[in-house]
Amino acid sequence: MQDFMIMEWVALAAICAATAFLAVTLLSRRGTNASLGPSSSVDAVWIFDGSELLDATREASEIFGQPQGSDDWSDLRDKLVPGFPGFPTSPSLVKASGQIIAPGSGLRDAKEVVCEWIDGITRVQMRNQPVRKSKGIGRAPRSDSEELRTLRVAINNAYYPVWRVDDDGSVSWFNTAYETLCMTVQGQKPGPDTGLFASQNEPPIPTKRARRSLTVPETGQKLWFDVSVVQTDAGTLCYAVNVNAVVEAEAAQRSFVQTLAKTFAQLSTGLAIFDRNRQLVLFNPALIDLTALPADFLSARPTLLSFFDRLRDQKMMPEPKNYGSWRDQMADLVEAAASGRYQETWSLPSGSVYSVSGRPHPDGAVAFLIEDITAEITLTRRFRSDLELGQAILDKIDDAIAVFSMEGNLTFSNKAYQKLWNVDPEKSFAQTGVLDAIRVWQEKCMATPVWGDIRDFVLIQENRAEWWAKIALTSGEVLICSIHPIHSGSTLINFSRSAAAPAPIREPALELNAD
Incomplete structure (x- = not known):
C-alpha cells in the first residue's frame, strides 16, 4: 500500500514537472513572438514608450549600440535614416497613422523598418522585405525600393532627354541625357532657368508634340528633336527624341523630288502618274501641251476615268468604236498598264500621232507616258515613199x-x-x-x-x-x-x-x- 502511494506521488511529481516545462516553453515562445513579430528570430526589434527606449533584442542592440542621450528615438533615427529614408521623425507620426513602413534603399539586402503603435507602445522592427506579387506576367517579383532603383537606372541610362517642368516654367528634374545635351548646347549644367526648348515655357496642355531644333555653338550643327509634352499631377513631363536622321531623310527626299520635278518639266514627253486609288498625283507641263487639258483640271487630281473621258471630249484620243463598252475598254487599259503591257499608237483626227504607254509604279500606282511622234511618223512615211518611188523607177x-x-x-x-x-x-x-x-x-x-x-x-x-x-x-x-x-x-x-x-x-x- 505504501509502495503504491509512493508511485502515485512520483507520477504526480512527473506530471507537474512536465506541465511546468510545457508552460515555460509556451510562454517563452509567446514572449519571443510578441517581441519579434511574425518574422524570423534574427529580426531586430526595439520597444519605445514615447521617445524612450524600453527594450531591444540582441540583434537590435548590436545595430543601435548604447544610447547617447535621453532622446533614444532621435538617436535610432540618425542611425537608420541613411539606409531607410522613410523612417519617421517622431513616435507621434506612428501614433497618428498606426503603422509606418520605411523601405530600405539597398538592393542586395532588401530590408524594411516597420513602426507600429500598440496600446501606447511603439514597436520598431527591422525585417526582410516580404515578397510581393508582381502584376506583370513572366516578371520576377521585386520590392518597391528595388523597382524605384530600377526605374532611376533606366531613366538615367536612356538615350533620350527626359525632364520635368513645374507650373512656373522652371526645370525641376532631368535625366543624364538632358544634362549631357545641355552641356553640349549651352556649355553648362542645367538649372531651373536653363531650359533647352522654347516649348517648355508655353502653357502646359494634356498632350503636345512639336519638332524643335538646337544649334551647337562650336560647329553650327542643328540638332532636331521631336518633343512630346505630357501633363501629370507631379508637373509637366517632357520627352525629346533625336530625329536628325528623319530630318536629313526628309530633306534628301524633298531635294530628290525637286530634282525630278525640274527634270520632268524639261521633258517633251507628257507624264501622268495615278496613285493606287487611280487619282492623278503628278503631271508635267508637257502633258498640258500635248493633251490641251486645262491646268486647273489636272491640279484638281481627277480620277483616271475622268482623265480619259476629258481626253475623249477634247478629241485627243481615237474615237471609240462602241461607246457602250467605253468603261470596259478603260478597265482593260488600266489592267494592261498596271502589268506594263499597254503600248499603243494614237492617230488623232488632227493628223497628229501619239505614242502612249502604261507602266506600273510602286505601291499600286500607274504611270502613263504620252509622246508626240508625228514628225517621226511623217519622216518614216516620206522615206518609205521615196524608197517605193526609187524602186518603181528602177523596176522600169x-x-x-x-x-x-x-x-x-x-x-x-x-x-x-x-x-x-x-x-x-x-x-x-x-x-x-x-x-x-x-x-x-x-x-x-x-x-x-x-x-x-x-x-x-x-x-x-x-x-x-x-x-x-x-x-x-x-x-x-x-x-x-x-x-x-x-x-x-x-x-x-x-x-x-x-x-x-x-x-x-x-x-x-x-x-x-x-x-
Whole structure:
C-alpha cells in the first residue's frame, strides 16, 4: 500500500514537472513572438514608450549600440535614416497613422523598418522585405525600393532627354541625357532657368508634340528633336527624341523630288502618274501641251476615268468604236498598264500621232507616258515613199541591177534582175550574200574568173574603181556586167544586154573570149 502511494506521488511529481516545462516553453515562445513579430528570430526589434527606449533584442542592440542621450528615438533615427529614408521623425507620426513602413534603399539586402503603435507602445522592427506579387506576367517579383532603383537606372541610362517642368516654367528634374545635351548646347549644367526648348515655357496642355531644333555653338550643327509634352499631377513631363536622321531623310527626299520635278518639266514627253486609288498625283507641263487639258483640271487630281473621258471630249484620243463598252475598254487599259503591257499608237483626227504607254509604279500606282511622234511618223512615211518611188523607177529599167552592202549582203534588186536570174530575194527569210548570188550566176553562165573579181571587189573594198566585163549565159547570150562603187562602201552591179559595149575602164585579170 505504501509502495503504491509512493508511485502515485512520483507520477504526480512527473506530471507537474512536465506541465511546468510545457508552460515555460509556451510562454517563452509567446514572449519571443510578441517581441519579434511574425518574422524570423534574427529580426531586430526595439520597444519605445514615447521617445524612450524600453527594450531591444540582441540583434537590435548590436545595430543601435548604447544610447547617447535621453532622446533614444532621435538617436535610432540618425542611425537608420541613411539606409531607410522613410523612417519617421517622431513616435507621434506612428501614433497618428498606426503603422509606418520605411523601405530600405539597398538592393542586395532588401530590408524594411516597420513602426507600429500598440496600446501606447511603439514597436520598431527591422525585417526582410516580404515578397510581393508582381502584376506583370513572366516578371520576377521585386520590392518597391528595388523597382524605384530600377526605374532611376533606366531613366538615367536612356538615350533620350527626359525632364520635368513645374507650373512656373522652371526645370525641376532631368535625366543624364538632358544634362549631357545641355552641356553640349549651352556649355553648362542645367538649372531651373536653363531650359533647352522654347516649348517648355508655353502653357502646359494634356498632350503636345512639336519638332524643335538646337544649334551647337562650336560647329553650327542643328540638332532636331521631336518633343512630346505630357501633363501629370507631379508637373509637366517632357520627352525629346533625336530625329536628325528623319530630318536629313526628309530633306534628301524633298531635294530628290525637286530634282525630278525640274527634270520632268524639261521633258517633251507628257507624264501622268495615278496613285493606287487611280487619282492623278503628278503631271508635267508637257502633258498640258500635248493633251490641251486645262491646268486647273489636272491640279484638281481627277480620277483616271475622268482623265480619259476629258481626253475623249477634247478629241485627243481615237474615237471609240462602241461607246457602250467605253468603261470596259478603260478597265482593260488600266489592267494592261498596271502589268506594263499597254503600248499603243494614237492617230488623232488632227493628223497628229501619239505614242502612249502604261507602266506600273510602286505601291499600286500607274504611270502613263504620252509622246508626240508625228514628225517621226511623217519622216518614216516620206522615206518609205521615196524608197517605193526609187524602186518603181528602177523596176522600169531593162538592165538587171543588184546592190550589195559593205558586208556583202544583197540590199536591193529590180524586177529585171529577178527575171534574168529567176530569183526573188524579197521572198527569202535569210539575207542573200554576194557568194549566194555568185552561185546563182555561175549556174546560168559559162565559166569565167569575173565572179572572183566581183567577190573581192565587194568584200575586200580595195581598188574601188568602175570596171566591166563580158559574161556569157549558158544559152549563148552575151551580157555586159559593169561594177560601180557607190555610197557607204556599197557596190552596184549592172547586167546589160546592150550590143554596144561601153569603153572598158578595167579589164579582168583573166578575161575569156574578150571578143
